[in-house]
Amino acid sequence: MKILVSDKVSDEGVEILRQAHEVDVKHNLTPDELIATIPQYDALVVRSETKATRAVIEAAANLKVIGRAGVGVDNIDIQAATEKGIMVINAPDGNTVAATEHTMAMMLALARNVPQAYRSMKEGKWERGKFMGVEMRGKTLGVIGLGRIGTGVAKRALAFEMKVLAYDPYISEEKAEDLGIELAELDQIYAQADFMTLHLPLTPETKHLLNDGVFAKMKKGVRIVQCARGGVIDEAALVRAIEAGIVAGAAVDVFEKEPVLPENPLLKLDNVIVTPHLGASTKEAQLGVAVDVAAGVLAALNEEPVTTAVNMPPVPLRVMQLIKPYFQLVEKMGTLAVYLAEGRIQSIEVEYKGEISEVDSKMLTIATLKGVLNPILQEAVNYINAPTVAKSRGIKVREMKSQETEHFANLISVRIRTDKGDHRVAGTLFGEEARIVMIDGYRVDVTPRGLLLIVPHNDHPGIIGAVGSLLGEKKINIMSMQVVRTEEAGKSIMFLEVESDICNDSLLKIKALNGIFGAKLVNFDAK
Incomplete structure (x- = not known):
């Protein structure tokens, strides 16, 4: 990715950015020059001299993050950045x-x-x-x-x-x-x-x-x-x-x-x-804010939550360290739940049970929204604009918490309610590995990555073999498979982790097999 550093920032910070991405250092740009050049950049790093106005932000076709090497962000139009889903971060500790x-x-x-x-x-x-x-x-x-x-x-x-x-x-x-x-x-x-x-x-x-x-x-x-x-x-x-x-x-x-x-x-x-605005003018402070903002910009470009984002809910570092391992889990659960859902989404409920219920979970709920909305919307949804996007579509979001849980120290569930019914997905961590352990009330053990084929079917001999043969003909490798019996007599669901994409024509053929009454392919990596 491309990063523009438009103000004087310590070389140590610039070097951290250069180790990961292409960096251009251009000081003293006029407002018109900045508007003309900003569309090609994914990140902008400023101090107090550059003014990231609404006009600049609206011209920024690819911008994902603005990093302020310092505390004050009054030179950045926070509202415009938030509306466009651009994260704004600062470096409040460095100076x-x-x-x-x-x-x-x-x-x-x-x-x-x-x-x-x-x-x-x-x-x-x-x-x-x-x-x-x-x-x-x-x-x-x-x-x-x-x-x-x-x-x-x-x-x-x-x-x-x-x-x-x-x-x-x-x-x-x-x-x-x-x-x-x-x-x-x-x-x-x-x-x-x-x-x-x-x-x-x-x-x-x-x-x-x-x-x-x-x-x-x-x-x-x-x-x-x-x-x-x-x-x-x-x-x-x-x-x-x-x-x-x-x-x-x-x-x-x-x-x-x-x-x-x-x-x-x-x-x-x-x-x-x-004095001429010398509050942060020490060698140690300038090094500190440069290093801190560089780390924040890299995290933002990697789509990781950043504790110093000023247009996200503030999360103390201690809390962030506790919830960070859960981010991938809840986002993938949101993705799975929306693939299962049919109809117009009315509400999204996120329930926290066990020890995880005792911490501030608002960022995890936002990550869940990101997972739900990204596969179904053309516009990019991220940690910044996910709540706004959900609200603009009339989707109600609710958090529930309980310290009681039966089988796991921590359990998070995501329920999507639509005008045609609802679906619930639950997951936890095994160590630091994210696992989905329940889908619509059925006990499973799914690693939320890659592609997952879900096939509800009649429980009689030959069904599993027929699906496997059809996938084999298409040279689609099955990496793992689970079969779960439903409460309805004679019915089961197959969960198959597959190595490559399944075209729509092949999905239709699976659905047409005798005894199959549906097939959905979930792409956990959908953006």
Whole structure:
């Protein structure tokens, strides 16, 4: 496959990609140049300079994944990518330490007026009294956003003997207590914080989170550190709050428009210190994000789930390690179930029994949808767009869980309901080997790979031989065969793993044999 690297990414990351695929490195492409060249590529790797707009994404005829070597993805149209089934991944861990340490550096510099004193001394002055600072010990730090970086800052602030108040609606009280911090509402933080640091993505909800109305609620003399994403703070409102004496100072690393224009008012204020988006600018971080995003891009191109995909349900690494062996199993079960089904699909039910029921299984359910929909739809269905595709076709999706299971430590079943009936397939792992162990209530032992011929028939001598002879005449090798008796007297089902495809004409001949009342060929490898 072909990969385009359109921004400066560490050579180590590029080399990882080159070991597996063809890679072109093209920096400083104009928007029109990017639109013109993107159709030939399967993957795009960017940092913050390249803008993957809707126009770029719509022109990307073959694109499967966009990799962002860093955390923020506001330069990528996530909605457009999701609609087109393009995975967007980032590298949230690679620069966590760098961004955390830069935040602390900015906070310390802000507290002690380090840049201003440095500039004064470079001008030949000795102005000790002019740059009186404040101690961080004993002060209240408000942390807005308690993700990886926010948590890292909170931990380091505790080492400085600060009191930490944090706002994050997605973290539990227990987790906060473990960290030694106190959860608070935003208004509480605004009223109490001596220092405030933001660690939020830029979304429609967070844009201009700090504005004139919010600054009016803040404790007078607050110092603000902005190392999150440009646009989370209304810069014009920040300038007004500083001039009004509400904000004693600010340390800003990210801006609404970058590069920053020389006339930006923040650059004119002596009590504002600025850096040119340096949060992730360490040698270690740039190497880390490049290696991480390269690994994610390769996984995505191999159609493997990626823990850092931003337009997929987030799955913690620990959970991903537990569920990853099941991905192939559930996808193949979905494929088998849809081959068995006839009529219009109304619903898909995925049931988890045993130990597997105790973990977050939403990604496994998405993999099941992928297996069901891919064989029947012309459009490509993947981990990104499978739920959207199912919903657009009016297919209801349901998960069920139970810790009880009779014969297996873990058992997953897929049931497809149509307007003509329903079919159920169940499977488990033997070690790490995927096995289908039940089809429509009948106990089987099928390895879900290649081609499987299913032949319901009357249970009398000669039937199996007739099917075998017909396949032999067509030089189709049978690799394994199972015969299962049904509950209906005198009826059985053959399950034959065959080595090569069976043409429609041969299937019709099998169906025409005396005592045969159906034949279906399941291609587990159908895309």
